[in-house]
Amino acid sequence: MGKNIADLKNGQQVAVIPYVACQQCPACKSGRTNCCEKISVIGVHQDGGFSEYLSVPVANILPADGIDPQAAALIEPFAISAHAVRRAAIAPGEQVLVVGAGPIGLGAAAIAKADGAQVVVADTSPARREHVATRLELPLLDPSAEDFDAQLRRSLVVRWRRK
Structure with missing residues (x-):
């Protein structure tokens, strides 16, 4: 886990929003990250959840404490x-x-x-x-x-x- 991440703990169960927006293009700056010019999808454009390690922006992580892992996998x-x-x-x-x-x-x-x-x-x-x-x-x-x-x-x- 990266430094300065206060809201999550090592080993904590999470769900991942796989759409990683650039945050720089006009669509992102207007809050329409789903229309990002450079969107990258985890599992499509970069290695996905079957990787041993995965780098994900903290904004794309949802704590899934208390949710069955199989159900958490279906959130997205x-x-x-x-x-x-x-x-x-x-x-x-x-x-x-x-x-x-x-x-x-x-x-x-x-x-x-x-x-x-x-x-x-x-x-x-x-x-x-x-x-x-x-x-x-x-x-x-x-x-x-x-x-x-x-x-x-x-x-x-x-x-x-x-x-």
Whole structure:
């Protein structure tokens, strides 16, 4: 651990925000670090969490004391899921198709369902579809199936809403 870090202790469990902004470009200076011209993503542009050692700006560290380590590992993907659902402004009773049952898709499906949406999940992986069926109890579609269009029509009533 670096010097002058008062809020964290060696061995303390943390979660990492993997987006490291430059803090110098116009986007960063205006507080829009997600639009950073030189953004670096830990695990993509630099070594990630499977490294023996990792250098992370202290601003990108969230103490995760008392949180199950497996749950702490999902803080960042589920934050993306929550952000997507909030940005979509889904109203209770609306239909939602989530394409992809990876961590972000599962989070989006669970959050939209908790918000009262009618959620359908599509994924090509039989194992992921089985996981959704047993854990989230949601209708499933297989986008690789020849009758995917028919599956989609049976599962969702297409309605357009205007904002």
